[in-house]
Amino acid sequence: MTGPAFALFGTPIGTCGIVWKGGAVVATALPDTSRGALALKLQRRFPDAAEAAMPPAIAALAEAIIALLGPSATEPDPSLLDFSGVDSFERRVYDAALAIPRGETRTYGELAAAIGSPGAARAVGRALGRNPFPIIIPCHRILAASGGSGGFSAPGGALTKMRLLDIERAASGAAPGLFDMLPWQVKP
DSSP: OOSOEEEEEEETTEEEEEEEETTEEEEEEOOOSSHHHHHHHHHHHSTTOEEOOOOHHHHHHHHHHHHHTTTOOOOOOGGGBOOTTSOHHHHHHHHHHHTSOTTOOEEHHHHHHHTTOTTOHHHHHHHHHTOSSBTTBOGGGEEOTTSSOOOOOSTTHHHHHHHHHHHHHHHHTOOSOGGGGSTTOOOO
């Protein structure tokens, strides 16, 4: 297959999606309201993509995403990601987000400072809102300066973001903290 393709796969938080062209991943997607809604969303974004069986390297990355959303502490390998569709600022933001260890968070301002652009917290937020690789690029690990969730453009919004953080906190063995008090806590 020479054109783009996509596949849907089950995870502990619902059906996720992955889109690839050749051997490179061009997008991942968090669960939507249903499997059909997610497939439609991917087909709208990638009109030339056909649903297909994942080649081995893509399947291995999907398995790593599944593991990350469970009790595993393994981060997915970003080496298959195709960053050709992102500008240099976004790439710096995504690289800095990749450096945040599982179970930890940073603020938008801290991430802006980490890439050498102090005061660019809003631009960092916009870049994270366009993240083509959610879960792999852990945009859910970035919070507002107040400690609140900030924005999250995935279906479920801040609830999904907090759920992802709670899964990671539980899997990392972090001491009980803020997420233990939240009503949407996912039990390990």
